[in-house]
Amino acid sequence: METDVESAASRQDSGLPCLSVRLLGPLAITRNGVPTALPASRKLRALLAYLVLAPHPVGRGRLCELLWDVPNDPRGELRWCLSKLRGALDTPDRRRVRTQDDTVALDLGACLVDALEISHAATHRAGTLDAQQLRALAKLFAGDFLDGLELERNPHFNSWLIGQRRRFRSIHAAVLEQLVASLPTDCGEGIAHLDRWVELAPFDGRAHTALLASLARRGEIAAAEKHLVVAAQLFQSEDLDFAPLQSAWRAIRDQQSAASPRTLPACRSTASQSGFPLDPPNPGPPAPDPVEPSHASLAVMPFVEEAGPRGGLADGLTHDIITRLAKLRDFFVIARGSVFALADKGIAPEEAGRRLKVDYVATGTVRSMAGRLIVSVELVEVRTARIVWAETFERRPDDIFAVLDDIGDSIVSSISAEIETVERNRALLKAPNSLNAWEAYHRGLWHMYRFTQAENETARHFFASALRLDPTFARAYAGLSFTHWQNAFQRWGDRDRESALAFESAGQSLLVDDHNPAAHWAMGRALWLRGEQDGALGELEQAVKLSPNFALGHYALSFVHSQSGDPRAAIGSSDHSRHLSPFDPLLFGMLGARAMAHVRLGQFEEAAGWALKAAARPNAHAIILAIAAHCLALAGRLEEARGFAAAIRKTLPDYRADDFIATFRFEPDAEALFRQGARRIGLG
Numbered sequence: 268m269e270t271d272v273e274s275a276a277s278r279q280d281s282g283l284p285c286l287s288v289r290l291l292g293p294l295a296i297t298r299n300g301v302p303t304a305l306p307a308s309r310k311l312r313a314l315l316a317y318l319v320l321a322p323h324p325v326g327r328g329r330l331c332e333l334l335w336d337v338p339n340d341p342r343g344e345l346r347w348c349l350s351k352l353r354g355a356l357d358t359p360d361r362r363r364v365r366t367q368d369d370t371v372a373l374d375l376g377a378c379l380v381d382a383l384e385i386s387h388a389a390t391h392r393a394g395t396l397d398a399q400q401l402r403a404l405a406k407l408f409a410g411d412f413l414d415g416l417e418l419e420r421n422p423h424f425n426s427w428l429i430g431q432r433r434r435f436r437s438i439h440a441a442v443l444e445q446l447v448a449s450l451p452t453d454c455g456e457g458i459a460h461l462d463r464w465v466e467l468a469p470f471d472g473r474a475h476t477a478l479l480a481s482l483a484r485r486g487e488i489a490a491a492e493k494h495l496v497v498a499a500q501l502f503q504s505e506d507l508d509f510a511p512l513q514s515a516w517r518a519i520r521d522q523q524s525a526a527s528p529r530t531l532p533a534c535r536s537t538a539s540q541s542g543f544p545l546d547p548p549n550p551g552p553p554a555p556d557p558v559e560p561s562h563a564s565l566a567v568m569p570f571v572e573e574a575g576p577r578g579g580l581a582d583g584l585t586h587d588i589i590t591r592l593a594k595l596r597d598f599f600v601i602a603r604g605s606v607f608a609l610a611d612k613g614i615a616p617e618e619a620g621r622r623l624k625v626d627y628v629a630t631g632t633v634r635s636m637a638g639r640l641i642v643s644v645e646l647v648e649v650r651t652a653r654i655v656w657a658e659t660f661e662r663r664p665d666d667i668f669a670v671l672d673d674i675g676d677s678i679v680s681s682i683s684a685e686i687e688t689v690e691r692n693r694a695l696l697k698a699p700n701s702l703n704a705w706e707a708y709h710r711g712l713w714h715m716y717r718f719t720q721a722e723n724e725t726a727r728h729f730f731a732s733a734l735r736l737d738p739t740f741a742r743a744y745a746g747l748s749f750t751h752w753q754n755a756f757q758r759w760g761d762r763d764r765e766s767a768l769a770f771e772s773a774g775q776s777l778l779v780d781d782h783n784p785a786a787h788w789a790m791g792r793a794l795w796l797r798g799e800q801d802g803a804l805g806e807l808e809q810a811v812k813l814s815p816n817f818a819l820g821h822y823a824l825s826f827v828h829s830q831s832g833d834p835r836a837a838i839g840s841s842d843h844s845r846h847l848s849p850f851d852p853l854l855f856g857m858l859g860a861r862a863m864a865h866v867r868l869g870q871f872e873e874a875a876g877w878a879l880k881a882a883a884r885p886n887a888h889a890i891i892l893a894i895a896a897h898c899l900a901l902a903g904r905l906e907e908a909r910g911f912a913a914a915i916r917k918t919l920p921d922y923r924a925d926d927f928i929a930t931f932r933f934e935p936d937a938e939a940l941f942r943q944g945a946r947r948i949g950l951g
Contacts, residue, residue, distance in 0.1 A: 285298070285299060285377070285378075285379060286298050286356070286363075286377070286378045286379070287378065287379040287380075288315075288319060288375075288378060288379070288380045288381070289381050289409065290316055290319065290380070290381055290382040290412055290413060291381045291382060291385070291407055291408050291409050291410060291411070291412060291414075291435065292409030292410030292411070292414050293410065293413075293414050293415055293416075294312045294315065294316065294413055294416065296355055296356070303355050304355075305351070305355055306351050308348065308351070309416055309417075309418055310334050310335070310344070310348060310418065311348045311351055311352070312413065312416055313334055313413070313416065313418060313421075313424055313428075314330065314334060314345075314348050314349075314352070315352060316382075316412075316413055316416075316431075317330070317333065317334075317424070317427070318371060318372065318373045319373060319375065319380055319382065319383065320382060320383075320386075320431070321372070321373075323372070324365075324367065324370035324371060324372035325370060325371055325372070326369055326370050326371075327342060327345060327369050327370070327371060328369070330345055330371065331345055332423060332636070333421070333423050333424050333427070334418070334421060334424055335421075349364055349366070349371065352364050356373070361374070362374070363375070381407040381409075382412065382435065384404070384407060385404060385407055385408075385435065385438055385442075386438075388400075388404055389438045389441070389651065389652055389653050389654070390653055390654055396445065397449065398446065398449040398450060401442055401445055401446040401449060402446065404442050405439075405442050405443065405446060405460070408435070408439045408442075411432050411435075411436070412428070412431045412432045412435045413428060413431075413432075416428070422573070423573060426571065426573060426632070433615040433616070433617060433618075434617070434647075434652065434654075436467055436615075436617075437615075437617035437618075437647075437652035438652040439467055440464060440467045440468040440471065440474075440652065441650065441651045441652040441653075443460050443461075443463055443464040443467065444464060444473065444474070444477075444650075446460050447460050447461055447464060447477055457481070458481060461474070461477055461478045461481055462478070464477070464478075465478055468618070468621065469501060470501070470502065470505065470507060470618060470621060470622055471621045472511055472512045472515070475494070475495075475498050475512055475515075476512065476515045476516075476519075478491075478494065479491045479494065479495065479515070479516050479519055480519050482494065483519050483520065483523045484523075488520070488523070491516070491519075495512075495513075495516055498512060499512075499513075505612075505622075507622060562598050562599050562705050563597075563598040563599070563626045563627065563686055563690055563705065564598060564599040564600075564601070564623075564624070564625040564626050564627070565592065565598055565599070565600050565601065565625055565626065565627045565628070565629065565682070565686065566600075566601040566605075566606050566616075566619060566620055566623050566625045566627070566628050566629070567585060567588050567589045567592065567600070567601070567606060567628075567629045568585075568606050568609075568610055568616040568619060568628060568629065568630045569581065569582060569585045569606060569607055569610045570582070570584055570585045570630070570631040570632060570633050570642075571630075571631070571632045571633070572632075572633045572634075573632055573633070573634045580633050580635075580667070580671065581631075581632075581633040582607075583671070584631075584633065584642070584671055584674070584675060585603075585606075585631075586603055587671070587672075587675045588629070588675055588678055588679055588682075589601075589602075589603050589606075591675060591679040591814070591815070591816050592679055592682065592683065594784070594813060594814040594815075594816070595679070595683055595784065595814050595816060595817060596741070596742075596780065596782065596783045596784065596785070596814070597683050597686070597687070597742070598686060599625075601623050601625060605623065606619065606623075609622065609623070616628045616630045616647070617647060617649060617652060620647070620649035621649060625649060626648065626649060626650070626686075627646055627647065627648055627649060627655070627682075627686060628646075628647050628649055629644065629645070629646050629647075629678075629682055630644070630645050630647070631643060631644040631645070631678075635664070638663060638664070639661055639662070639663060639664070640661070640662050640663070640664040640667070640670055640671075640674075641659060641660070641661045642659070642660045642661075642674050642678075643657075643658070643659045643660075644656075644657065644658055644659075644660075644678055644681075645657045646681075646682055646685055646686070648689065655685050655686075655689055656681060656682070656685040658677075658678075658681065660674045660677060660678075662674065676815075676816055676846070676847060677846075677847075679816045680816050680818055680847040680848050683816070684848055684850065684851070687709070687712070690705070690706070690709045691709040691710070691712055691713045692713075693706070693709075694706040694707070694709040694710040694713070695710065695713055699729075699732075702729075702732070703736060704732075704733040704734075704736035704737035704740055704743065705733075707729045707730070707732040707733035707736065707743075708729070708730065708733040708740065708742060708743045708746060710729045711725075711726040711727075711728075711729030711730040711732075711733065711743070711746050712726070712746065713726075714726035714729065715746065715749060715750060715753075716852035716853075716886065717886065718753075718886050718888045719888075720754075720757070720759045723750050723753050723754065723757075723759065724750075726746070726749075726750050727747060727750040727751075730743050730744075730746040730747040730750065731747065733746075734747065738779075739779050739780075740779070741776045741777075741779040741780035741783040741785065741786050742776075742783065742785050744772050744773070744775045744776035744779060744786070744789070745772075745773065745776045745783075745785040745786055745788065745789040747772040748768075748769045748770075748772035748773040748776065748789040748790075748792070748793060749769075749789065749792075751765045751766075751768040751769035751772060752765070752766075752769040752789075752792050752793065752796060755769060755796055756796070756890075756930065757888070757889075757890070758926075758930075762796075766793070766796040766797055769789075769792070769793040769796060770790075770793040770794070770796070770797065772789065772793075773786065773789035773790040773792070773793040774790065776789050776790070777790055782813060783813075784810040784811070784813045784814040784817040784820055785810070785817075785819075787806045787807065787809045787810035787813065787820075788806070788807065788810045788817070788819055788820050788823055790806045791803045791804070791805075791806035791807035791810065791820075791823055791827075792807075792823055794806060795826075795827055795932070798932065800827060800831060800832070800932070803827055804824070804827055804828075804832065807820055807823045807824045807827065808824070810823075811824065816847055817847075818844045818845075818847035818848035818851060819844070819848075819851075819853065821840045821841075821843045821844035821847065822840070822841065822844035822851075822853060822856060822857045822860065824836070824837075824840040825837045825838075825839075825840035825841040825844060825857065825860040825861065825864070826856065826860045828840065828864070829841075829860040829861070829863040829864040829867070830863060830931050830932050830933050830934070830937065831932055831933060831934045831937070834864035834865075834867040834868050835864070835868070837860055837861065837863075837864035838861055838864050838865070840860075841857050841858070841860050841861040841864070842861070844857050845857050845858075852886065854881075854884055855881045855882070855884035855886065855887040855888075855891050856881075856891070858877050858878070858880045858881035858884070859877075859878065859881040859890075859891050859894045861877045862874045862875075862876075862877035862878035862881060862894055862895075862898050863894060863898075863931075863937075865877060865898075866897075866898060866901060866937065866940055866941070867934075867936070867937050867940075871898065871901040871902040871903075872902050874898040874901065874902065875895075875898045875899045875901070875902035875904055877898075878894050878895040878897075878898035878899065879895055879899070879907075881894060881895065882894075882895040882911065889915050889918060889919055889922075890927075890930055892911050892914055892915050893911070893915055893922070893927050893930075895908075895911045896908045896909075896911035896912045896915065896944075896948060896950065897927065897941050897944040897945060897950075898944070899911065900944035900945070900947040900948045901940060901941075901943065901944040901947075905947060905948060908944070908947070908948045909948050909949070912948050912949065912950055922950070923945075923950055923951070924941065924942050924945035924946075924950050924951050927941065927945065927950070928941065928942070
């Protein structure tokens with residue numbers, strides 16, 4: 268399939284009108300291949316670049332703050348710049364510089380903009396491009412982002428500019444890595460891409476390993492060892508661990524030696540001339556292949572406070588986010604000391620991610636202005652330099668600590684959910700027999716959230732596979748417990764037997780890691796199945812105590828309280844779980860629990876409203892539809908209630924109120940209410 272880059276280029280080559288904006292390298296605008304002159308204003312170029320990459324219209328006040336250091340008339344200078352941009356970009360039949368109210372935006376339809384093409388490919392098509400498409404992208408990297416452009420006394424813009432340059436360098440390295448993998452590295456083109464990759468990512472062991480392997484295949488052992496000596500000096504200068512690269516070279520060399528013994532003397536003679544011991548006197552057997560990590564890993568780099576020194580709100584927020592993510596125990600989180608040490612050295616986040624050998628890096632900025640606190644966050648996949656999640660949180664800092672706590676909640680929950688989604692989707696693309704424990708677990712999650720009997724059984728199979736590969740995987744035990752819980756709750760199997768298996772698997776999860784909130788969550792749900800409400804609430808409260816950001820723990824508390832506990836507590840826990848995870852696969856349950864709590868409070872119209880929201884979720888199962896039918900009946904909305912009853916009976920022809928009541932553990936007053944609703948619509 269043709270990339271957007273190729274189609275735009277073909278339009279230009281065919282002579283059709285095409286506007287092109289180059290931001291990689293010195294900024295340039297061409298129309299039909301003819302350069303368009305711009306005034307010699309750095310701020311004009313800065314304004315153009317910022318508007319090109321802005322995802323939404325930008326306020327004039329923001330642009331003045333960004334680009335002008337309190338001049339006499341910032342808005343007048345902005346108007347002058349916009350008039351010059353109109354002259355360069357607009358045509359009689361199309362206005363590309365658009366102003367509405369107090370905002371400015373660019374219409375870049377039918378334009379070729381190198382930075383936008385690259386950003387789109389990195390965000391939406393990472394890992395799916397063929398060699399031809401990757402070549403087209405690589406050609407767009409004509410230099411650094413806005414090469415040669417610097418603004419004095421503009422810290423906000425310069426911070427943005429440094430971040431963009433860092434991002435595009437990382438994307439360039441990722442494109443070269445994929446291109447190298449798709450080409451024979453012994454050909455001239457492959458070698459050129461390898462050299463450029465190493466130049467862009469001098470501390471990426473994968474780049475050095477690929478180059479060493481290419482040199483070894485061509486028989487250039489001496490050249491490979493010279494490169495290794497230089498790499499050793501480079502890594503040593505930054506206090507980085509050189510051992511993995513040394514081990515990789517040893518394995519490459521031994522493999523090459525086995526194929527051609529003559530290469531060994533040259534290798535050793537070069538090593539003896541260097542100042543670095545590339546091989547110990549008794550190396551022993553070749554180093555084993557690196558073990559694939561069993562969990563995803565994350566580094567949260569120190570957030571940047573745009574208008575203040577280090578050690579303020581931004582550092583405190585970073586520390587809080589790292590602590591909360593670690594408490595989730597979903598993935599491996601790099602400790603605060605390591606990320607702050609790299610940041611103090613001025614290491615860029617994506618480069619820090621490669622040095623720390625993590626899968627994801629989170630970065631952010633904190634800005635205070637005009638009575639508002641603005642926190643912007645990005646989550647980047649290190650291997651592809653793809654932004655997998657980005658968000659801006661804006662609050663009035665009436666109570667700064669409460670505001671930071673609320674923003675921290677949202678950031679932690681979003682990062683956890685996005686990483687889980689990426690890992691699930693990646694596991695789906697792999698052959699089942701090639702999955703490691705971590706991937707098998709996430710494949711199980713994907714099937715588990717389909718909420719059908721067949722998918723639940725498939726999920727159980729993948730969780731069991733994960734545990735065969737890693738018997739210490741607490742979350743996989745919790746997932747296995749969930750599948751048995753579903754079998755009992757949905758009556759897909761013998762309830763007593765499945766309840767016992769859910770309890771057994773939850774117990775195994777606790778034995779493996781009693782500090783894992785998911786283990787206590789699984790045990791709380793299993794105890795609820797057994798009718799032990801007090802024990803269930805105790806375990807669920809421990810889950811959210813261990814990790815206040817554990818959305819499923821708050822939902823499970825709402826679920827238990829909605830039937831026989833405190834209905835007001837159920838409403839609060841439901842709201843909090845949805846605040847933490849607004850797109851959760853179990854959102855229908857969070858909404859349904861709130862609906863049942865309103866029934867117990869006699870608030871039938873409110874119950875009907877929440878039940879309808881629950882039933883509208885795409886993965887809502889028959890029990891959620893039954894909650895909607897009963898709540899609507901109690902609210903007197905009988906026609907709608909009968910519609911849900913009919914929908915249930917299409918798959919469960921004999922479904923009655925007794926089935927609904929037996930599913931839950933209602934107190935007598937709540938049971939009487941739901942039976943009253945059932946009689947009104949023929950389910951009694």
